[in-house]
Amino acid sequence: MEFFERFAIPHPSPAIYASMVAIALVTIGIIAGLTYFKKWGYLWREWLTTVDHKKIGIMYLISALLMLFRGGVDAIMMRAQLSVPDAELLDAQHYNEIFTTHGVVMIIFMAMPFIFAFMNLLVPLQIGARDVAFPRLNALSFWLFFAGAMLFNISFVIGGSPDAGWTSYFPLAGNDFSQHVGTNYYMIAIQISGIGSLMTGINMCTTILKMRAPGMTLMKMPMFTWSAFIANLIIVFAFPVLTVALLMGTTDRLFATNFFTSDNGGMDMLWANFFWIWGHPEVYILILPAFGLYSEIIPTFSRRNLYGYKPMVWSMVLISFLSFLVWTHHFFTMGQGALTNSIFSITTMAIAVPTGVKIFNWLFTMYKGKIRFTVPMLYSVAFIPLFTVGGVTGVMLAMSAADYQYHNTMFLVAHFHNTIIPGVVFAMLAGLTYYWPKFFGFMLNEKIGKWAFWSLTIGFVLAFFPMYITGLDGQARRMYTYSEATGFGPLNMVSFIGAAIMAIGFVLILWNVFYSFKNSSREIGSDPWDARSLEWATHTPIPEYNFARLPHVNSSEAFWDAKMNGHQLFRGEYEEIHMPSSSGVPFIMGMIFFVAGFSFVFSLWIPAVIALLGIFFCMALRSFEKDDGYHISVEEIKETERKLGGAK
Amino acid sequence: MKKKWAFLSSMLAFVLVLAGCEPLMVLDPKGPQAAQQASDIMLSIGIMSFIVIAVLTILVVILFKYRASNQPDDYEPPHIEGNKWVEALCIGIPVLIVAFLSFMSVKSNYIVESAPVGYENEEPLVVYASSSNWKWHFSYPEEGIETVNYLYIPTDRPLEFKLYSFGPITSFWIPQLGGQKYAMADMVTTLHLGADEPGEYVGRNANFSGKGFAENTFNVTAMSQTEFDEWVQEVHEKAEPLTEEKFDELLEPGHLGQMTFTGTHLEFSPAPEHTHNDVSEEGNDSEEESDHSGH
Ligand code: HEM
Numbered sequence: 001m002e003f004f005e006r007f008a009i010p011h012p013s014p015a016i017y018a019s020m021v022a023i024a025l026v027t028i029g030i031i032a033g034l035t036y037f038k039k040w041g042y043l044w045r046e047w048l049t050t051v052d053h054k055k056i057g058i059m060y061l062i063s064a065l066l067m068l069f070r071g072g073v074d075a076i077m078m079r080a081q082l083s084v085p086d087a088e089l090l091d092a093q094h095y096n097e098i099f100t101t102h103g104v105v106m107i108i109f110m111a112m113p114f115i116f117a118f119m120n121l122l123v124p125l126q127i128g129a130r131d132v133a134f135p136r137l138n139a140l141s142f143w144l145f146f147a148g149a150m151l152f153n154i155s156f157v158i159g160g161s162p163d164a165g166w167t168s169y170f171p172l173a174g175n176d177f178s179q180h181v182g183t184n185y186y187m188i189a190i191q192i193s194g195i196g197s198l199m200t201g202i203n204m205c206t207t208i209l210k211m212r213a214p215g216m217t218l219m220k221m222p223m224f225t226w227s228a229f230i231a232n233l234i235i236v237f238a239f240p241v242l243t244v245a246l247l248m249g250t251t252d253r254l255f256a257t258n259f260f261t262s263d264n265g266g267m268d269m270l271w272a273n274f275f276w277i278w279g280h281p282e283v284y285i286l287i288l289p290a291f292g293l294y295s296e297i298i299p300t301f302s303r304r305n306l307y308g309y310k311p312m313v314w315s316m317v318l319i320s321f322l323s324f325l326v327w328t329h330h331f332f333t334m335g336q337g338a339l340t341n342s343i344f345s346i347t348t349m350a351i352a353v354p355t356g357v358k359i360f361n362w363l364f365t366m367y368k369g370k371i372r373f374t375v376p377m378l379y380s381v382a383f384i385p386l387f388t389v390g391g392v393t394g395v396m397l398a399m400s401a402a403d404y405q406y407h408n409t410m411f412l413v414a415h416f417h418n419t420i421i422p423g424v425v426f427a428m429l430a431g432l433t434y435y436w437p438k439f440f441g442f443m444l445n446e447k448i449g450k451w452a453f454w455s456l457t458i459g460f461v462l463a464f465f466p467m468y469i470t471g472l473d474g475q476a477r478r479m480y481t482y483s484e485a486t487g488f489g490p491l492n493m494v495s496f497i498g499a500a501i502m503a504i505g506f507v508l509i510l511w512n513v514f515y516s517f518k519n520s521s522r523e524i525g526s527d528p529w530d531a532r533s534l535e536w537a538t539h540t541p542i543p544e545y546n547f548a549r550l551p552h553v554n555s556s557e558a559f560w561d562a563k564m565n566g567h568q569l570f571r572g573e574y575e576e577i578h579m580p581s582s583s584g585v586p587f588i589m590g591m592i593f594f595v596a597g598f599s600f601v602f603s604l605w606i607p608a609v610i611a612l613l614g615i616f617f618c619m620a621l622r623s624f625e626k627d628d629g630y631h632i633s634v635e636e637i638k639e640t641e642r643k644l645g646g647a648k
Numbered sequence: 649m650k651k652k653w654a655f656l657s658s659m660l661a662f663v664l665v666l667a668g669c670e671p672l673m674v675l676d677p678k679g680p681q682a683a684q685q686a687s688d689i690m691l692s693i694g695i696m697s698f699i700v701i702a703v704l705t706i707l708v709v710i711l712f713k714y715r716a717s718n719q720p721d722d723y724e725p726p727h728i729e730g731n732k733w734v735e736a737l738c739i740g741i742p743v744l745i746v747a748f749l750s751f752m753s754v755k756s757n758y759i760v761e762s763a764p765v766g767y768e769n770e771e772p773l774v775v776y777a778s779s780s781n782w783k784w785h786f787s788y789p790e791e792g793i794e795t796v797n798y799l800y801i802p803t804d805r806p807l808e809f810k811l812y813s814f815g816p817i818t819s820f821w822i823p824q825l826g827g828q829k830y831a832m833a834d835m836v837t838t839l840h841l842g843a844d845e846p847g848e849y850v851g852r853n854a855n856f857s858g859k860g861f862a863e864n865t866f867n868v869t870a871m872s873q874t875e876f877d878e879w880v881q882e883v884h885e886k887a888e889p890l891t892e893e894k895f896d897e898l899l900e901p902g903h904l905g906q907m908t909f910t911g912t913h914l915e916f917s918p919a920p921e922h923t924h925n926d927v928s929e930e931g932n933d934s935e936e937e938s939d940h941s942g943h
């Protein structure tokens with residue numbers, strides 16, 4: 001019995017027991033459903049073993065949406081607890097676990113897969129390639145992310161969730177102050193999915209550098225591809241820092257190494273530095289692909305080319321460089337003195353300049369355009385002013401002396417939600433709506449989409465703008481409750497109402513998917529929005545090889561040139577196409593990583609060692625395996641192309 | 649255009665509240681450091697509102713003017729690569745704004761990191777403020793007094809807080825007297841504050857430190873130097889001495905009310921001043937005892 005006690009929740013509640021039952025029921029339901037409809041084979045062949053970038057993209061997308069709802073439920077519970085003074089919905093421990101998991105889930109397991117979804121779906125199509133450079137590695141990236149996400153998500157029913165904040169500062173996150181296994185989950189689950197992210201970074205950089213269509217020079221790449229390239233470059237430089245920091249944190253917790261403890265020569269400040277040397281670039285990893293999506297959507301619906309292509313590219317390059325020089329702004333208050341703070345204050349504000357350039361370029365893209373207010377465009381239009389507010393409050397925070405007053409308050413919370421929600425989340429929803437027809441063959445309903453958009457925007461303003469005020473009134477972040485005397489009550493109630501309205505918006509988006517699936521026309525052609533870049537030049541549904549003949553490119557808007565100026569995209573005869581073959585190994589490795597992670601969390605050394613050996617075995621197997629992929633013959637290509645409506 | 653109204657009205661509400669129907673704590677300073685920060689904050693809110701309003705105006709005009717329904721069906725938008733003057737302007741104006749704010753920021757950094765201006769002729773009062781889960785211990789070494797969860801301070805005199813922690817990183821914050829600074833277990837940080845009005849202020853730990861974090865607060869009472877001296881006198885007459893045993897008891901995790909002792913824990917449990925070198929003292933008070941040999 002003693003053995004099993006470690007898996008118990010240290011701090012149970014009826015909600016957690018209810019979740020356990022719900023998880024069990026859903027799992028049984030899924031297994032029964034798959035068996036009943038005889039879908040196991042389909043699932044294995046078409047999804048679990050796939051190396052197709054489009055399917056991997058879709059799996060990222062589904063995971064991201066699931067995690068969005070998990071994180072959203074956390075958010076609603078927090079806002080409900082704070083909506084009135086001295087509320088007793090959650091106690092301190094639950095509240096701490098919830099804001100910790102909310103932060104981790106939203107950044108690592110929602111926003112990251114969301115951007116990876118779009119990178120996977122779009123990059124090969126935008127550069128006219130048949131897949132990414134290393135398709136099997138790409139599948140492994142996904143399954144590592146998935147294993148990490150699952151591991152993190154079971155924490156609240158097995159062993160207990162982490163409760164030291166998404167920043168997990170030591171010594172609070174050390175064994176002295178966080179005794180239960182929650183923080184082990186944090187260290188190991190993020191580690192596993194982080195390794196996946198790092199591999200995606202390498203994969204995408206290689207893809208973009210080596211696999212562009214004939215004629216596509218770097219300065220003729222579509223803007224989303226540029227943003228993906230820069231974001232992945234940042235990943236390659238930033239994630240190793242996280243990997244090392246998490247490893248040190250793990251050994252501190254499991255093997256008493258004292259890297260970050262406050263005695264025995266450890267240094268708690270080291271963790272904060274490592275965390276933010278990764279953490280600040282991380283926020284730009286998230287925002288740049290979002291910028292990229294807006295740079296695709298705004299030109300399409302303004303019926304104009306992107307204004308200032310070159311400044312757009314250079315501003316991203318500059319942002320990526322500066323993003324590594326500002327991390328100290330997350331702890332101006334750690335006592336490094338006026339000189340250090342001054343330097344980091346200036347570098348931080350400097351980032352606002354290239355960001356501002358981008359804002360102006362989007363504005364000028366609409367200038368003299370012909371603007372259509374579709375759902376993706378509405379998100380983009382709302383993004384511009386709302387993100388500007390987020391950016392300028394960032395500049396306010398960058399004034400280090402004043403930051404002594406903002407730091408750790410709701411003002412900071414308002415700032416980063418003000419950048420992440422209109423910046424990243426709106427971009428993802430806009431991209432989802434915009435690219436939905438390309439990948440699923442039908443449009444999402446515009447009317448429901450607009451309702452969702454207005455709910456999210458109004459809800460957002462109501463939920464987060466009051467926090468600027470309560471922050472300046474002295475409301476610290478991460479407090480599970482406050483007294484009536486503080487006077488924070490009314491504005492927190494407004495926030496709660498805003499959060500509830502946002503929740504309605506998200507439900508409407510789900511409803512829209514369901515509704516449109518049943519009711520939308522399937523006769524939409526391959527270019528329903530009258531778009532401009534290469535991803536729209538292939539058929540819908542997209543054949544597995546993407547392009548029967550590789551496109552020839554003369555500008556960043558090759559497809560538009562083909563439509564408007566008679567540019568010849570596809571030339572010459574069909575040729576045999578070489579494709580990578582499917583493999584179950586990435587999925588299996590993901591599952592072994594899960595087992596290894598779980599064993600480490602609970603210090604079960606025998607299974608941990610066996611699982612690690614399994615991982616090395618899979619890697620060794622790969623180097624002995626001879627797999628040249630397979631070929632699609634010219635006849636098959638002709639047949640497919642004929643079915644899809646002939647060559648363009 | 650519902651959204652714009654929602655947006656404008658919330659901005660308006662924001663400004664109204666800022667304008668002081670009910671002063672927000674940070675914008676209602678009671679000491680020179682907080683006043684400096686409040687004026688920086690107001691200045692930056694002003695400049696930033698200007699930027700937001702400019703962007704919003706350009707946006708609204710463009711959306712209104714170039715919406716598809718406002719144009720003939722056969723209108724075909726031109727191809728515009730960019731214009732180097734427009735681009736120069738888009739870079740130039742932000743650069744100027746950022747340069748100005750950087751200048752202000754650097755200036756304020758040196759102000760808040762040194763003894764408050766205005767009280768140069770007064771000796772600073774040194775208080776060691778240390779946190780433990782989830783309490784604050786205030787040691788007055790010169791007065792030989794220690795309190796728990798409350799702080800008495802004289803007005804019109806520089807206050808020099810030496811911060812450290814007996815546990816997780818915490819952050820010592822009295823919004824109306826000035827911004828916060830971290831208290832950590834392996835080094836001592838210094839926070840310069842001052843109060844120019846007698847009164848009661850709230851103080852708290854602002855940095856999440858576990859279960860008892862929300863209640864990790866303390867009360868601050870500012871009074872004239874004479875009243876402060878009387879209080880010190882009174883404590884020496886009435887309070888019990890702080891023993892090592894008693895102090896260990898106080899460190900146990902939990903919450904305590906307010907307590908008062910004579911003597912300080914610094915005598916038997918000194919602050920971690922020499923374990924890491926204290927790098928926070930560039931400039932003004934570097935002649936202090938800090939150990940720069942480091943490691
Ligand atoms: C103009 C650009 C920006 C500037 C100048 C800026 C500045 C800052 C500063 C100074 C802080 C630290 C404040 C403190 O802890 O007291 C901060 C925190 C943060 N910012 Fe920004 N920021 C900018 C843009 C962004 C963007 C685009 C994102 C995300 C996509 C973002 C996400 C965050 C997050 C997540 C935090 C803090 C998280 C935490 O402490 O838990 N910021 N920002």
Ligand SMILES: [Cu+2]
Pocket residue numbers: 279280283326327329330
């Ligand atoms: Cu940052």
